Amino acid sequence: MERVFQRKLQVNQEYDVLVAGGGPSGCAAAIAAARDGAKTLLIEGTGALGGMATLGGVPAWCPFSDKEKVIYKGLAEKIFRLTCADAKHIASTDTDWVPIVPETLKRVLDALVTEAGADLLFGTHLSAVESADGNVDYVVLTNKDGLTAYKAKVYIDCTGDGDLAARAGAAFVNGDEENGDMQMATLCFTVANVDMYNFIYGESIYGGNQNSPIRAMLSSGRYPHVTDAHMCASLLGPGVVGFNAGHVQGLDGTDALSLTKGYIAGRKEARDIVDGLREFAPESFGNAFLTATASLMGVRETRRIIGDYVLTAEDYAARRSFPDEIGRCCYFIDMHSKGGSGENDKYPEYGAGESYGIPYRVLTPKGFGNLLTAGRAVSCDRRVLGSIRVMPPAMVTGEAAGAAAALAVQSANIDVHTVDTSVLRENLRKHGAYFI
């Protein structure tokens, strides 16, 4: 006979807004909600803020400019500039593919979140969600205190994987609608004791170059865990290079066992890549030392929550603007699909000054009055996910979701779908946001 386990939990009811996930989108959401007067709690499963930008080891920000001007303004630009400020190798004029110094970013985010007045809980996982009548009712959190239930007025899902929305019962698509394929993952890593002079001024090791050392590793047949030629690297500090290289294939970031196997595979691949660099790029990496693989798996694609609007690659191609847009995005469609760059090639990169609008409606999951999403899990098709998933637009959607949540809690009848977007846009513009 099936046994059922039940227990009573204390319910904490002190918050207006609960943000789940402290990555780029969640930090911006929590800062904006608290800044705009909402009593806000940010929960994060790990021990640091920043998500993929810190514990995920992604070594560079995608471009902040549309090749003419910075377009991810407001909190996104503030976080970016503060993080760059104490790195001697980053000029104040650098905006595109700028290295991320993770320890600086962690401290910047700690300061901005707490100074805005948001409360923060690390080591805290969203474990369960109760919903009723088109509203999220309670979330259950797990941490050192055990299990605690929280009842907030508005919830913002910034877990990247749409954990909160999916557990609430919101509609979503996980990967490819037809065959469940997902973009390949990468376990990023850092390498120390690199010869900086050669790394900076010698030949680029970028995997797109035909003579990249990763191609030599592949043709040698001696590095069995290296699966393809994906290799990007950025100088993080003296003698330390961060790598976004290699692919973990067939990983489902919403599946615990799949993630576990992925970490094991990723660590083998990182080791092989560093050994291969020592062999094929000895001027820079002859004495290099693999210091750490990331503690967060680099998951590029899981759930996309279905919202009031589904952004598409056709919107990307049309450089579409929207009356309710809360920001703009200019990053190209960058899908890491097994077997090549098929979809990417169909949607050419933008020219200077071009971008598309991000409508507020991609943040509002259908059927839930008190739930917003931001970051990687916003409502879009999987082609344009290849563009909107990166960190600068993730912070833009986070700031808008936080500001919208703060507006929603001020109304008697809380409903994120009826937030007055002209008021929201005016507020975001006041804080520096860029949109048409």
Ligand SMILES: Cc1cc2nc3c(=O)[nH]c(=O)nc-3n(C[C@H](O)[C@H](O)[C@H](O)COP(=O)(O)OP(=O)(O)OC[C@H]3O[C@@H](n4cnc5c(N)ncnc54)[C@H](O)[C@@H]3O)c2cc1C
């Ligand atoms: C390998 C890889 C390379 C990339 N390269 C770049 C790049 O070069 N430049 C760039 O700008 N972007 C890059 N991106 C994209 C970008 O890093 C992410 O898409 C972006 O960080 C998404 O932001 P987010 O806030 O939605 O999610 P995340 O950064 O994933 O943050 C989610 C946070 O939520 C927490 N969390 C998740 N689930 C729970 C839960 N159930 N309970 C509590 N906490 C939870 C996580 O610990 C994490 O801190 C890359 C992504 C990957 C995977």
